[in-house]
Amino acid sequence: MFGGCRAHPLLTDLYQFTMAYGYWKCGREQDEAVFELFFRKNPLGGEFTVFAGLQDCLSFLSTFCFSQEGQSPRMGEGEFTTGSESEFIVVNVGFLRSVLPADVEPGFYSYLLNISASDVTLRAVPEGSVVFPQVALLELEGPLAILQILETPLLTLVNYASLVATNAARFRLAAGTDRRLLEIGLRRAQGPDGGLSASRYSYIGGFDGTSNVLAGKMYDIPLFGSLAHSYITSFTSMSEVKVQELATASGERPTADFPSLCREWLARVCCFLQVPEHQTNPSEFAAFVSYASGAPRNFVGLLDTYNVMRSGMPNFCAVALALNQLGYTARGLRLDSGDLGWQSLQIRRTLQSCADRFGVPSFSSVPIIISNDITVKDLIELQHKPNAVDSVGVGTHLVTCSSQTSLGCVYKLTQVNGKARIKLTEDKDKTTLPGKKRAYRLFGPDGSPFLDLLMQDTESVPRAGEEIRCHALHGGKGSLAVTASRVEPLHHIYYQHGQVTRDSPSAAEIKKFVQESLSDLPPQHKLLQEAVPYQVAVSAMLYALLCEFTEERVSQP
Template structure:
């Protein structure tokens, strides 16, 4: 069993753990805690459910994230001596016994049921169910909402961008400098990867979570060079690793030197500056900015295996791309890959198409077929809508670098999760509202996902948990009546081929998760679910809603309680 220990090498390490204390809460949680205690009901057995009412980004799904951080929080949830001293200053009239009670509170008295992290989820389906003493289960509300809301929003945003970009494109998270503070930046990097991105520019996230990093250079690097004389280190060693590996495989290992020894002894150094200039002359490329060419040359010497040139400092097509081509062809002639250009301004679709045309044109002129493999990276305030527009223009971008609109969730700043009491001492609780969408579903519930014969999700159905913690699960191959939560006429039968239970107990005074999933493992899980969904539910314009239904038993239970709790008005003349 996992012990939830806090270790940076652990894929679940929480970057904001020092902030996750019982005081990461709203004042009214503490005042309610005192009032519960003062009223003698603080130890009543309660059940709360955390869910959202409406999907983000005008879509019809979300990607649940933040569970691992929830478990970290519960593992160390307790009030320190300094917390108690501060609590005495903000509730000064409280009895000494109350502070003794608070000092003894920790996470061992709680039980938490949850979806698996990375699960595609829908309105009204509980993301978490928290059971325990009323006062303690209430105390964790704000922290859990904070821990779940932003991660779920970022993971959903990333999944949507992955979907519109397509599985073959590489997505890079570039948002640290635009994020809401260090914690926002770290959280966004992690949950963007979970949602479907490939790499991040955030070095600390790479170190702590083992994420793949990606980075090139800024305009400042290009502007730091004026001419080729500024390139002080002119030499580049040829890459003959492939040739040596090929010849070694057909020779006796006892008579051949090691690959490393062969490279160090046989690979010659070339004057890369002279090579670039000779290629430029051979290709007849004139009028480009020499400082830019020098910068690209210097960068290629430093990173010949990962050369990416930012080409819009002066003029993308008249200078940046031609200069890149000269350096790229030189790299290929030295045994390296051709690298990529990065477009950071202008008409990205047009520039990507023209760049690829120039790669093909000069590949013929230089007799360098490899140049056709050079990639185009695009950045510049890209969001989901931008990618869709680029798709319509038949862009030729291979890699998207997305920052601000990903990590700040430009399309929707908050998920709007809520945390509602659904049961107290075995008695159901319901919140009524004039807005039917804000009426809560009473009692503890467990969700099941019903799958069709081709293993696509048909709908989620909520089942009531009985007082003895048992529930009647739908069975594969058996007809299930599925009811709309509030509209009596909306109902259907489903005969599922497969039934998937979505909730499991992840905390019972200690962490019960046997496996900690890495960001990459969760990303694979998200991708699998996205691929299994019907396309009309994923589209960005007028997506088809996914059904969340109730069993007949829960439907009747809910409506009986609504009638019981709803005041009957008296009409007066």
């Protein structure tokens, strides 16, 4: 099943159609072309990127077509649609007639009605791969006009997905392997589509769960939820707690009065903690009792509505211990303000003391969850000071990628009718690499990758154990001679002859692959600050072709 974030042919820039018309007008629409989708610089101040969005690209290609007004284009198996969405995605050639110049010949619209992606071949790195600048994420080969129309939708599907997955991977590195990461950014995301994409690609990048129910349904992502401050502040007293009886976890018998049991525990807890019971907030206590009675197997307390240690903690402990007496276990407690690391230590000590005092060993390990505009920097700092945090909820700075708004992927023509093409510009960083290429990852004796090599399509495949002459890109060491212990091709065919050629992994499988890819990468390239750039190089033959183009430019008057 493909991803649910879908583009359609009108989700593009107008100039894609004006260029396609230009190709068609001069009879070049069927010219055999090659385009590459890549990025020029790693995002977020790091030195690696996680590639994501491939399944959405395959879904788009599988359903790519135009229709007359009132006709629905083909729908891919497993796509999420509603009636209103089905009406929306009707790709109306009549609309194009209304926005393109009046002198566009009618034959162009007939041409659009008969095209699809069946003549397109898509090669790509596997989704979830760790990737680097200048190495194509996607390579597309097919008719020139069709590949031109595909540009903007493919960039839309890859740019945000890869940026969010990379951001999530950085959060995972900052948090360490043992701490749970929960994505809670739906309300802060860039609209419904952005929120759904963020949940999926945050999970792929290394998060453990999401609060987004639709994402949980569509992508089988574990769901997590607690309660908000509004629930707590909505209560004023115990008179608003309507549920009086609560069955034991085993279901053998009901308790006579759950609120009374909670009151008994509150008196015991306050006495033990030496907190005057009148200092605890009664509305907060009522909210906890009400929430626990409605969801005894999913009780999570939010402690900072009023005062964490004098009110939130005693109230939580009382209700959680009452649940424990009935055979239930509290799922956790959450902090959303203040010095989260210091408070977590205070809370853990209190939980341990209550566990010892009341003979409930499991109480000492109740998970502590923190939130409150958490950033990668916050998690790095948390790692370097004492704390007892088990889980972290991350929203705004994850889904909006606040430290960088776009990955900056580009889509460039590299070959037409078998002849290499290049973009030469005043900005050397924007000069493209000419020709159809193949990419290989070279591994050292320790099994770690050390260089990605770009070669012309006609060159022989590099072999392990043989010296390879190449030239480093972007501030490297110039001419290189390297020998690899293992060589792997980076690109595989994923779409050809109108068919997806490889099985689509689940989100959980891609997530696992991301972590495997990152674990293979040497530590110096994964540092969250001042990381060492990974080396990308071109073969001697490709370098010579590049020099040929650049020298031609210099020689021109």
